[in-house]
Amino acid sequence: MQMAEQILSVAHLEKSYQKRHVLHDINFSIAKGEVVALLGPSGSGKSTLIRCLNGLEEYQQGTLTFNGEEVTPTEKNWQQLRQKIGMVFQSYDLFPNLTVLDNILLGPVKVQHQSREEAKATAEKLLDQVGLREYENSYPRQLSGGQKQRIAIVRALALNPELMLFDEVTASLDPEMVRGVLNIITELAQDSNMTMIVVTHEMNFAKQIADRVLFLEDGKILEQTPGKQFFEDPQTDRAKAFLESMDF
Amino acid sequence: MQMAEQILSVAHLEKSYQKRHVLHDINFSIAKGEVVALLGPSGSGKSTLIRCLNGLEEYQQGTLTFNGEEVTPTEKNWQQLRQKIGMVFQSYDLFPNLTVLDNILLGPVKVQHQSREEAKATAEKLLDQVGLREYENSYPRQLSGGQKQRIAIVRALALNPELMLFDEVTASLDPEMVRGVLNIITELAQDSNMTMIVVTHEMNFAKQIADRVLFLEDGKILEQTPGKQFFEDPQTDRAKAFLESMDF
Amino acid sequence: MGISWQVIQQSLPVFEKGLVLTLWLSLIGIIGAIIVGLVCSLLQYFKVPVLHQIVSVYVEVSRNTPLLVQLFFLYYAFPVFGFKMNAEMCGIVGLIFLGGSYMAEGFTGGFNGVSKTQVETGKAIGLTRGQLARYVVFPQGFALSVPALAANIIFLIKETSIFTVIAIPELTNTALDLIGMYYRSNEYLLVLVVGYAIILIPLSILLTILEKRVRYGAFGN
Amino acid sequence: MAHSGINVLFEGRNLARLFGGLWTTIEIAAIALVLGLILGVVLGVLRTFKNRPLRFILRLYLEFFRIVPTVVLLFLFYYILPRQMGVNLPANEVAILVFALWTAAEMSDIVRGALISVPQHQRESGLAIGLGRWQLYRYVLIPQAVALELPATINLVTRVIKTTSLLMLISVMDVINVGQQVVEANGQKYPTGVFWVYGIIFVMYFVIDYPLSWWAKRMDKKRLERANG
Amino acid sequence: GCGSNSSKSSSSSSSSDNQSTVQKIKKRGTIRIAVFGDLPPYGWVNKNGQRVGYDLTLARKVAKDLGVKAKFVQVNANNRVDALNSNKVDMVLANFTVTPERKQVVDFANPYMKVSVGVVSKKSNPITKASQLNGKKLIVTKGTTAENYFTKQSGVNLLKFDSKTQQFNALKNGRGAALADDNSYLYAWVKNQPKYTVGIKSIGPKQYIAPAVKKGNKSLLNWTNKEINKLTKNSFFEQDYNSQLKPYFGSEVKPSDIIITK
Numbered sequence A, B: 001m002q003m004a005e006q007i008l009s010v011a012h013l014e015k016s017y018q019k020r021h022v023l024h025d026i027n028f029s030i031a032k033g034e035v036v037a038l039l040g041p042s043g044s045g046k047s048t049l050i051r052c053l054n055g056l057e058e059y060q061q062g063t064l065t066f067n068g069e070e071v072t073p074t075e076k077n078w079q080q081l082r083q084k085i086g087m088v089f090q091s092y093d094l095f096p097n098l099t100v101l102d103n104i105l106l107g108p109v110k111v112q113h114q115s116r117e118e119a120k121a122t123a124e125k126l127l128d129q130v131g132l133r134e135y136e137n138s139y140p141r142q143l144s145g146g147q148k149q150r151i152a153i154v155r156a157l158a159l160n161p162e163l164m165l166f167d168e169v170t171a172s173l174d175p176e177m178v179r180g181v182l183n184i185i186t187e188l189a190q191d192s193n194m195t196m197i198v199v200t201h202e203m204n205f206a207k208q209i210a211d212r213v214l215f216l217e218d219g220k221i222l223e224q225t226p227g228k229q230f231f232e233d234p235q236t237d238r239a240k241a242f243l244e245s246m247d248f
Numbered sequence C: 001m002g003i004s005w006q007v008i009q010q011s012l013p014v015f016e017k018g019l020v021l022t023l024w025l026s027l028i029g030i031i032g033a034i035i036v037g038l039v040c041s042l043l044q045y046f047k048v049p050v051l052h053q054i055v056s057v058y059v060e061v062s063r064n065t066p067l068l069v070q071l072f073f074l075y076y077a078f079p080v081f082g083f084k085m086n087a088e089m090c091g092i093v094g095l096i097f098l099g100g101s102y103m104a105e106g107f108t109g110g111f112n113g114v115s116k117t118q119v120e121t122g123k124a125i126g127l128t129r130g131q132l133a134r135y136v137v138f139p140q141g142f143a144l145s146v147p148a149l150a151a152n153i154i155f156l157i158k159e160t161s162i163f164t165v166i167a168i169p170e171l172t173n174t175a176l177d178l179i180g181m182y183y184r185s186n187e188y189l190l191v192l193v194v195g196y197a198i199i200l201i202p203l204s205i206l207l208t209i210l211e212k213r214v215r216y217g218a219f220g221n
Numbered sequence D: 001m002a003h004s005g006i007n008v009l010f011e012g013r014n015l016a017r018l019f020g021g022l023w024t025t026i027e028i029a030a031i032a033l034v035l036g037l038i039l040g041v042v043l044g045v046l047r048t049f050k051n052r053p054l055r056f057i058l059r060l061y062l063e064f065f066r067i068v069p070t071v072v073l074l075f076l077f078y079y080i081l082p083r084q085m086g087v088n089l090p091a092n093e094v095a096i097l098v099f100a101l102w103t104a105a106e107m108s109d110i111v112r113g114a115l116i117s118v119p120q121h122q123r124e125s126g127l128a129i130g131l132g133r134w135q136l137y138r139y140v141l142i143p144q145a146v147a148l149e150l151p152a153t154i155n156l157v158t159r160v161i162k163t164t165s166l167l168m169l170i171s172v173m174d175v176i177n178v179g180q181q182v183v184e185a186n187g188q189k190y191p192t193g194v195f196w197v198y199g200i201i202f203v204m205y206f207v208i209d210y211p212l213s214w215w216a217k218r219m220d221k222k223r224l225e226r227a228n229g
Numbered sequence E: 001g002c003g004s005n006s007s008k009s010s011s012s013s014s015s016s017d018n019q020s021t022v023q024k025i026k027k028r029g030t031i032r033i034a035v036f037g038d039l040p041p042y043g044w045v046n047k048n049g050q051r052v053g054y055d056l057t058l059a060r061k062v063a064k065d066l067g068v069k070a071k072f073v074q075v076n077a078n079n080r081v082d083a084l085n086s087n088k089v090d091m092v093l094a095n096f097t098v099t100p101e102r103k104q105v106v107d108f109a110n111p112y113m114k115v116s117v118g119v120v121s122k123k124s125n126p127i128t129k130a131s132q133l134n135g136k137k138l139i140v141t142k143g144t145t146a147e148n149y150f151t152k153q154s155g156v157n158l159l160k161f162d163s164k165t166q167q168f169n170a171l172k173n174g175r176g177a178a179l180a181d182d183n184s185y186l187y188a189w190v191k192n193q194p195k196y197t198v199g200i201k202s203i204g205p206k207q208y209i210a211p212a213v214k215k216g217n218k219s220l221l222n223w224t225n226k227e228i229n230k231l232t233k234n235s236f237f238e239q240d241y242n243s244q245l246k247p248y249f250g251s252e253v254k255p256s257d258i259i260i261t262k
Ligand SMILES: Nc1ncnc2c1ncn2[C@@H]1O[C@H](COP(=O)(O)OP(=O)(O)OP(=O)(O)O)[C@@H](O)[C@H]1O
Pocket: A017, A020, A022, A040, A041, A042, A043, A044, A045, A046, A047, A048, A049, B174, D229
C-alpha cells in the first residue's frame, strides 16, 4: 500500500452511541482505484463505520484524512466533502416528489452550480449506462425497486465523486433484481476504476470485486486481507465461521 | 401420486384482484408427508396462492379439498380449518404485546381450549427443539429476527397442524440468521414428516427439502417436477432462466 | 312545538349577515394562523436562537388555554391597561393566537415526519441545510402536514362560534340573539346548524380532495 | 391602583369559590371523558367492521358532532331535547351528556384509525392461528391500537377540558361563571380585578392542560424515535 | 349550597298533568327559580358566594310561603324564556319585564316593580336624547327590553352581550357611547361609578316587572298572583327595597319610582 495515492485514511476512530461503544480503534486506508469490501456479521458496525466516513454520524475520537488533508468534522466541511464522497443506502432513497432526472440533477445544479444543460448531458450518459434513459421523466413510484436503486447510484455518480460508499444496496431488493444492480457496481469498479467501499452480504459479488476485505466484528477490524485470499483462506477463525454461515 | 392419502387438493382455482387476474386455473394436490416447494419470479402469484390455501384471500372460482372434504369458503369454516393448516409469513409477525410464551399459547388455549398447563408443556417441548426455551418470558422486541421467526414457527406448530405453509420465512432475515430457521424447517420435513408447502428464494434449501417443485409464472403453474429433477434439469426454458438468475 | 317556516324565512337575511361575518373572520383568522404557524415552525426547524424558545412558550400557552378565556382577556382585561381593540379585531387576534400554534404544530409534525433516510440522502448528495429544507424537507413535509392543517381549518371555523361572548354578531351570536328576542329556539337553532353545515360540509370535501392531490403529488400514493 | 387589583382574589371567599367552580369544571370533564372514551372505543371497533349500514350510521354520528360547534350542541341539548324528546336533564348532566357524546365521536375516529394502522400482517397472523373475530380484537388488535392511539387520546382529553369553558353559556356554575360573578360583585372596589380574575382562570386551565399535552408530546416523540430505528 | 344548578329530581316535562303543579312542587319539596347571578342589587352573588338581591329575597319568600326549598338556576337575559319552556325552572324571578311579545310565550303573574329603559353614558360626554345615539354604538344585553326597543329604532348600532357582567365591562372599556338597560339597574350602577350618569332616565313605554311561569301553568300562576297581592299588602316590597336596593341608589331615586305600593 503506497502512501502516495491514499485517497482516504482512518486512524484510531472511536464511536459510541450514548453508552454503547460500537467502533473500537478503527485504522485503515484506501488507495485510488481500490475496492474495499466491508464484511461482518449483523450489528458488527459496518453501517456505522461507513456512515462516519460520510459525516452522517459523529465520532468521538480519531482522524479522517481525505486526499491528504485532515477532515475537521464540522457540518459545513462535511457538506463540501460529500460532493467528493458519494453514498448509496439500502433503502430505495429517491426523492418521491421529483422526477428521475430532477433527482439526479439536484446535486450537480444546486450544489455544484453546473449549468442544467451540462449536468443533463452527464446525467443522460449515466442513465444510458444503467439502461434507464427512457425513464428520465418518470417519477420514482413508477419504477421497480431495482430500477430505483440503479437511479440512486446514478444520482450519486452525477456529482463525479472520487470515492463511493455502498451500504447493502441490494438488501431490500427482490432476488431477481439484485443482479442488475450488482452488475453496475462491478462495471464501475472494473471499467471506470472507481474507488469504493462496499458493504454487502452477497459473498459471490464481494469475491468478484474486492481488492481487499475488511472483516469487522463487534466494532473491531478483525482482519484486513486481500480479496482472493480472504475468500479462500481467511486468517481468523471467526471469518471462517462467518463465510460458512453465509451459504446454506 | 396416490389419491388415497391426498391431504389437500386444489382444482381449477382462479383469483383476481379487481381487474387483475393473478391466478389462472391452478391444479395440484399434496399428499401426507410431502414437501412441495413453490418457486417462481417475484409477482408470479406465489404468496397469493398460498394465502388462498389458508383463507386469507378469497378466490373467485375453483374448489379446495382438505382431507377429502370440499371446503366451503366461509369465514367461520376457515377459522376452524386454520387450526389444521398452519402458516408462517415473511415478516416477523409475533404479537409485540405478548410474551413469547403467551404468543405460543394464545391459539391452543383460546382457540382450542386446551388447559394452560397442557399447552404449556407442549410449547416448552417445541421451544426446546428450536433452542429458545430460555426466552419464554421475553417479549418479541428482545429477540433477533431469526429468533422471532423460529418462535413464529413454534406458534404455528403448537396448534398441531396437519399442513404447514411457509411464505418466504427467511426473506427479511439477516443472512447469518437464515440458516437457523431453515434448519428447523428441514428437521420438520425430515424428522417429523410434516406435510408442507414452502415458498422460498433460497435455492439450496429448496433443493434439499423439496419432494416436488411447483414453478409458477404469471399466475400459471408452468411445471410440476420432482425436486431433484427440477434443479438438475428443469422442463421449461423459463424455469431454467429463473434458476440461472438466482445465483450471481 | 312544530317548526314554522315563516319564522325561518324571516330570519334568513339576519342569518345571512351572520354567515358572511363568520366566513370573513374565519378566512382572515385562518390565513393569519397559517402565516404565524409557518413562521413559528420555520423558527423551530432552523432552531433560530432565542426566537425558537419564545415560539415554544407561545405554542404551549396558546394550545393549553381555551379560546374563550383568551378572548375574555383580550376583550375585557387588556383594556384595563389601555390596550383596546374592537370586537372583530379581538376575535381575529384571538383566532390567530390560537390557530397559529395549531398550525405551527401541524407544519412541524409534517417536517418531522419526513423520513430520516430522505434527509440523509439529501445530505449525501451534498445539499446544504437550506437546500435540504428547500428541496426535500419542505415539499415532503408540507404534503405530510396537509391533513393536520385541514383539520385545523375546520376546527378554527367552529371556534368562531365562541365569538358570541365578545358580541360579534356572527352565526351563533345571531341565533342566540334572535332566541332572546323572539323565543323561537327550534327554528333558530335549526338554521344555525344548517348554517354551519353549509360552510363545513363542502369545505371538508374540498380539503379531502386537496389532501389526496397533494399527497399524490409528493409521494405518488 | 392597577397592581392592587390582585387583592380581588383574596376578598371574602372569592378564591375558594373560583376553585369550587374549577372543581365543577373538572368533575364534568372527568365524568364525560370516562363515559365518552369507553363509548368511543366501542364505536371505533364497530367502525372497523364490514357492515356497511352500521358504518354509515356511525360515520354520520361522527360528522354531526364534527360539524356542529360545541356551543351549539350545548344549546341544542339544553333547550331542544327536553321539548322535543321529553328528556329533561339539569344543566350539569346536559353538559356531561354533550361532552360524552362528542368525546365518543372523536374517540371513535381515533380508535378506528389506530385499529386500521395495526400492521396487516398482525391481523393475518392472528387469523392464521385460528383466532375468531372477537379474539382477534381482544388479544391482538385492541392492545396494539391502545399504544398507537394514546397520544391522540390525551390530546382529545386536553381539548375536552378546554372546551368546558363553554359551560358558562348553559347555566353551569363553572369556573368562568363564578369568575363573572366575582368580577361583577367586586368591580367597583377593584377596577382591575377583571384582569386578575380572568388571569387566574387562564392559569388554571394552563396548569391542568399543559402536563397532559407534555405527556402526549413525549410519547409521540418516543414513538417516532422507535419508528425511525 | 348556593350557586348551584337545578334539582335532579325533575325529569317529567309535561305540565298538563292531572296533579296541579303547585301540588307537585310541594311534593317535590323544591321550587326551581331562574335568577340573575351578576346583577347587583337585584340578583347577584356576593363575595362570600351567597346569592343575594332584591329578586332573591322575593324568591326565598315565595319558597317559604309555598313551604318548599328554593333551588336557583342562574340565567342570562336571553335564556329566561327557554328556561321556562324547556322546563328547567318553575318560575323566573330575574327582572323579567312584561312585554306583549313575551306574554305570548310565557304567563306573567301580577307585577312587583316598575321599570323603563334608561341609558347610561359618560358624564364627560353624556347622552341625554335618543337622537344623540344616531350612528353611535349602544351596548345592550341580548334578550332585554332595551335591546328590543332599540332594535326598532333605526340608526343605532347595537353591541349585544350575553351577560350583565359583559355589558358593563364593555361600557367601562369604552366599547360603546352608551349602554341601555332597565333604568333600575342603571341607577344602582352609577352610584358606584362616579364617571357615569343615567343621561336618559326613561325612554319608551313605562313597563312592569313580574314573576313568570310556563305558559299554561294555571295553578302556579294563580298561586303566584295571590302571593304577590299578599306581599304588596304586607309591605314586603318596601322592606325588600330598603334592605336590598336603597344602599345602592342615590338620593335621586324614590321608592315609588321602583316598587308598586298599594
Ligand atoms: N442510532 C443508534 N443508537 C444506538 N445504537 C445503535 C444505533 N445504530 C446502531 N446501533 C448499534 O450499533 C451497532 C452496530 O450497528 P450497525 O448498524 O453499524 O451494524 P451493521 O454491521 O451495519 O449491521 P447490519 O448488517 O445488520 O446492517 C449495533 O449493535 C447497533 O445496535
